[in-house]
Amino acid sequence: xxxxxxxxxxxxxxxxxxxxxxxxxxxxxxxxxxxxxxxxxxxxxxxxxxxxxxxxxxxxxxxxxxxxxxxxxxxxxxxxxxxxxxxxxxxxxxxxxxxxxxxxxxxxxxxxxxxxxxxxxxxxxxxxxxxxxxxxxxxxxxxxxxxxxxxxxxxxxxxxxxxxxxxxxxxxxxxxxxxxxxxxxxxxxxxxxxxxxxxxxxxxxxxxxxxxxxxxxxxxxxxxxxxxxxxxxxxxxxxxxxxxxxxxxxxxxxxxxxxxxxxxxxxxxxxxxxxxxxxxxxxxxxxxxxxxxxxxxxxxxxxxxxxxxxxxxxxxxxxxxxxxxxxxxxxxxxxxxxxxxxxxxxxxxxxxxxxxxxxxxxxxxxxxxxxxxxxxxxxxx
Numbered sequence: 001x002x003x004x005x006x007x008x009x010x011x012x013x014x015x016x017x018x019x020x021x022x023x024x025x026x027x028x029x030x031x032x033x034x035x036x037x038x039x040x041x042x043x044x045x046x047x048x049x050x051x052x053x054x055x056x057x058x059x060x061x062x063x064x065x066x067x068x069x070x071x072x073x074x075x076x077x078x079x080x081x082x083x084x085x086x087x088x089x090x091x092x093x094x095x096x097x098x099x100x101x102x103x104x105x106x107x108x109x110x111x112x113x114x115x116x117x118x119x120x121x122x123x124x125x126x127x128x129x130x131x132x133x134x135x136x137x138x139x140x141x142x143x144x145x146x147x148x149x150x151x152x153x154x155x156x157x158x159x160x161x162x163x164x165x166x167x168x169x170x171x172x173x174x175x176x177x178x179x180x181x182x183x184x185x186x187x188x189x190x191x192x193x194x195x196x197x198x199x200x201x202x203x204x205x206x207x208x209x210x211x212x213x214x215x216x217x218x219x220x221x222x223x224x225x226x227x228x229x230x231x232x233x234x235x236x237x238x239x240x241x242x243x244x245x246x247x248x249x250x251x252x253x254x255x256x257x258x259x260x261x262x263x264x265x266x267x268x269x270x271x272x273x274x275x276x277x278x279x280x281x282x283x284x285x286x287x288x289x290x291x292x293x294x295x296x297x298x299x300x301x302x303x304x305x306x307x308x309x310x311x312x313x314x315x316x317x318x319x320x321x322x323x324x325x326x327x328x329x330x331x332x333x334x335x336x337x338x339x340x341x342x343x344x345x346x347x348x349x350x351x352x353x354x355x356x357x358x359x360x361x362x363x364x365x366x367x368x369x370x371x372x373x374x375x376x377x378x379x380x381x
Contacts, residue, residue: 003305006042006103006148006349007374009356010309013047013111016089017067017078018359025359029096032358037100039356039367040374043148043349044097045105045309049086052113054133057120063087066114071260075316075360077111087137094143105309105349106134107151107211109159122162124191127152128198135203149207149307151237152195156210156225163192175257177215180224189228196232207234211309214244226298235348236299239310242334245294246287252276259316267321269314274325281333288312288334289341296345307349312338317355319362328362331355332369339373343380350377 011026019027026032036044052065064085070077097104110118121127131152138144153160157167158174167188168174181189196208210233215221222245230236243255253273259266277284299306313334319326335353342350352373355363364370 003348005343005347005377005380006307007040007377008043008045008105008307008309008349008351009036009041010045010351010354011357012045012076012107012154013049013109014076014078014357014359015044015046015093016049016084016086017070017082017111019084020078020082021080023078023080023359025361029092033093033096033100033102035358035364035367037102039370040378041102041356041370042374042378043103043105045107045151046093047108047111047154048090048104048106048134048150049111050108050130050134051110051117051121052086053090053137054130056115056117061087065117068112068114073259073261073263073266073316073318075318075355081114090134091137091141091143094138094141094146098143098146103146103148105148105151105307107154109154110161118160119162119165121160122166124194124198127160127163127192127195131195131199132202135199135206139203144203144206147206149209149235150199150203151209151211152192152199154211155213155239156228157189157192158213175213178221180215180220181227186227193229193232200232200234209233209235209237211237211239213239217243217245217247217250223294230302230304233302233304235307236295236302236304237307237309237349238295239354240288240291240295240308240338241311241313241315242284242288243314245291246284248280248287249284252280252284255314257315263318263321266316266318270317270321270327273314273327273330274322277330285334285337288338292338292341292345305348306342306346308342308347309349309351310354311335311351312353315354317360326362328355328366331363332366335373339376343377352377 066083212225215224242249256265313331
């Protein structure tokens with residue numbers, strides 16, 4: 001009998017950072033976990049903050065960490081400086097999940113803090129150490145069974161500043177690299193398979209992976225990460241959106257992905273989505289289906305089960321940018337079709353959207369929609 005398909009949503013680092021001031025949607029932890037269960041999700045993907053929970057390069061394990069503000073146009077995390085207790089909070093969160101029969105997929109975005117701990121994670125040994133220490137804390141609390149899998153770095157290797165510097169030198173962002181990886185860069189990236197192996201050796205019951213993003217809309221960049229080794233992977237976790245691998249949609253809606261500090265481009269994108277999506281919906285959805293076909297074939301060749309925890313419409317979305325139109329109907333429509341496409345192609349973990357979170361209030365409020373989609377996923381068709 002095949003494993004049941006899991007319905008999953010992404011709460012990233014917001015589950016911990018958005019508990020304060022004007023951005024406190026997760027402050028009532030019991031309530032938001034009840035809402036998660038009510039909507040039918042099996043798994044919630046979160047930042048476990050391993051670089052904060054493990055010892056720093058000097059061996060210190062402070063109970064409190066001061067997280068730096070997120071960029072003004074970013075839709076996740078807190079836009080103010082906040083002080084958190086990550087070790088204590090993670091254990092409480094996982095315990096709350098267990099009481100509700102839900103698991104966690106653990107990842108990290110290497111969230112920046114006042115001491116720059118993310119930059120201290122440089123080598124494969126550094127990466128495995130912080131995860132081994134974090135999983136040890138979870139194990140000591142008797143909560144290892146709550147962990148569905150571990151993604152050692154979100155959208156590998158883009159979100160790890162110390163590792164990115166080691167791999168590519170002084171660059172502004174891995175996302176800004178516009179050429180395929182060289183063979184030497186691939187060799188260096190693949191050396192971090194040792195991190196996965198080290199974690200699997202000590203925690204053999206927990207699947208491990210690196211999640212992927214598409215480096216560009218068209219080949220060779222759209223398929224560049226497919227060149228990387230998956231020798232130590234237990235599952236594949238590509239993040240797939242209309243804006244990530246569907247060139248006609250990207251051209252029509254002028255998607256650039258550059259909205260962290262300037263939302264004018266995102267406002268134009270959303271306005272064009274409102275204009276073109278209804279008229280060309282079938283064409284755009286066919287592009288998305290073709291994208292899933294490519295990844296299904298790649299995963300089959302690698303012998304890996306497929307999970308996607310971030311998808312399916314646009315990567316960023318602010319419902320107030322187009323007067324009189326939130327756009328959540330568009331996000332939901334794409335998601336409904338993508339869920340069906342993923343089920344037909346044998347995905348084992350399927351998200352409804354990367355906006356299925358309490359702080360995306362308009363999206364989160366439609367409990368019936370979430371329940372309908374998670375029931376489809378759990379039912380396997």
